[in-house]
Amino acid sequence: xxxxxxxxxxxxxxxxxxxxxxxxxxxxxxxxxxxxxxxxxxxxxxxxxxxxxxxxxxxxxxxxxxxxxxxxxxxxxxxxxxxxxxxxxxxxxxxxxxxxxxxxxxxxxxxxxxxxxxxxxxxxxxxxxxxxxxxxxxxxxxxxxxxxxxxxxxxxxxxxxxxxxxxxxxxxxxxxxxxxxxxxxxxxxxxxxxxxxxxxxxxx
Amino acid sequence: xxxxxxxxxxxxxxxxxxxxxxxxxxxxxxxxxxxxxxxxxxxxxxxxxxxxxxxxxxxxxxxxxxxxxxxxxxxxxxxxxxxxxxxxxxxxxxxxxxxxxxxxxxxxxxxxxxxxxxxxxxxxxxxxxxxxxxxxxxxxxxxxxxxxxxxxxxxxxxxxxxxxxxxxxxxxxxxxxxxxxxxxxxxxxxxxxxxxxxxxxxxx
DNA sequence: ACCTGAACACCGTTCAAGT
DNA sequence: ACCTGAACACCGTTCAAGT
Numbered sequence: 060x061x062x063x064x065x066x067x068x069x070x071x072x073x074x075x076x077x078x079x080x081x082x083x084x085x086x087x088x089x090x091x092x093x094x095x096x097x098x099x100x101x102x103x104x105x106x107x108x109x110x111x112x113x114x115x116x117x118x119x120x121x122x123x124x125x126x127x128x129x130x131x132x133x134x135x136x137x138x139x140x141x142x143x144x145x146x147x148x149x150x151x152x153x154x155x156x157x158x159x160x161x162x163x164x165x166x167x168x169x170x171x172x173x174x175x176x177x178x179x180x181x182x183x184x185x186x187x188x189x190x191x192x193x194x195x196x197x198x199x200x201x202x203x204x205x206x207x208x209x210x211x212x213x214x215x216x217x218x219x220x221x222x223x224x225x226x227x228x229x230x231x232x233x234x235x236x237x238x239x240x241x242x243x244x245x246x247x248x249x250x251x252x253x254x255x256x257x258x259x260x261x262x263x
Numbered sequence: 264x265x266x267x268x269x270x271x272x273x274x275x276x277x278x279x280x281x282x283x284x285x286x287x288x289x290x291x292x293x294x295x296x297x298x299x300x301x302x303x304x305x306x307x308x309x310x311x312x313x314x315x316x317x318x319x320x321x322x323x324x325x326x327x328x329x330x331x332x333x334x335x336x337x338x339x340x341x342x343x344x345x346x347x348x349x350x351x352x353x354x355x356x357x358x359x360x361x362x363x364x365x366x367x368x369x370x371x372x373x374x375x376x377x378x379x380x381x382x383x384x385x386x387x388x389x390x391x392x393x394x395x396x397x398x399x400x401x402x403x404x405x406x407x408x409x410x411x412x413x414x415x416x417x418x419x420x421x422x423x424x425x426x427x428x429x430x431x432x433x434x435x436x437x438x439x440x441x442x443x444x445x446x447x448x449x450x451x452x453x454x455x456x457x458x459x460x461x462x463x464x465x466x467x
Numbered sequence: 468a469c470c471t472g473a474a475c476a477c478c479g480t481t482c483a484a485g486t
Numbered sequence: 487a488c489c490t491g492a493a494c495a496c497c498g499t500t501c502a503a504g505t
Contacts, residue, residue: 063469063470064468064469092497093497094496094497102470103470103471104471104472104498104499105471105472105499106469106470108499108500109469168376169376171430171431172373172430172431173431174431174432174433207439210439211442211446211447211450214439215447218427218429219423219424219426219451220423220426221426222422222426222427223422223423223426225422225425225426226375226376227376227377228378229378235411235414235415235418238415242415243415243418243419246416246419247419247423247455250416250455250458251451251454251455252458253457254453254454254457256461257461258454267488268487268489272488296478297478297479298477306490307490307491308490308491309480309482309489309490310488312479312480312481313488317480318479318480
């Protein structure tokens, strides 16, 4: 059998991506299998390997899409120019994106923790776009700092927020009564930026 | 077959733990299978289920051991009473433990990110012990702060360091020239604690 | 050129059967 | 009571064979 060409190569790629995204969003990354994708798109599992290198390639692609969505969401926030206020605003946007797409986001976090997963060009550029948003917001706090400090800070905060966000919701760790992961994230951003501002003050 | 009792239940548990630890340490968590453990300990895979609930139970146990080892290592550091110095010292100890046992540590990090994994009592107590070490070190920075602030800070820093540490070594993210993950960790701890100290100063 | 579906080499987990 | 090993219900990936 073969040569159905119900779909062009590109159509098929998009179909697989969309299907994989839905499976991850609803059932989680661990439920994503080539057989399940195959059934859902109406092709045999083998066909996926015609369009993607392997399952990890599909996952990479879905994560790139998720990251791009986040980046767009972050670009929408209204900024005041007051660093602490704006940092808070963009953090809230980040947290509500996570809350809206918990399983897609969990897949992204697992991705950044796995050395063996390829970083596709569009994954990298989506990440850069997200970094640029944050950099723009917190840059005012870095007046008088060496040029690279703000870039370093974005990366430190980004990875740190991943660490806090990936805690289980009911974690023993977070169990100080009445404290949510969102509180810990806010504490991190606040205290870190206060540290940056303190360093600026000392320079003057 | 059956009723060999070459080992008591406890001996068998220890044997399985030790074997699983070695497999994870050398080949990584994803290489740990019940069949492989079975072969290594000289029992059938089914026997593991006589001693542990399932493979996740074995993983939990190995992670508890790893956490206990870290906690012991942290307890060995020499403290000066100078917060910024001591925080730096204990961070270095944490980082060198990670470097010494990268795959065991990666398994612990994956554990804290997975909501579905059981937290055994000895895992929880090992984590508490590690937290207590860090709390003791950074407590002096929290003079005049509400009582819970230092506990919150330990948890924020812990999760944040997990986030940074779990970045792949060659990550795009960290690729600011000449910057290692250790540098990002140091930046986090320094800046965060400066933020805490700035808040203390403002209170006076 | 594209697609299938069987095959290969695995998994975790269960459980009847044996001692 | 303890242990085995076959069985069940899965995996990702490859590839000869078909159109």
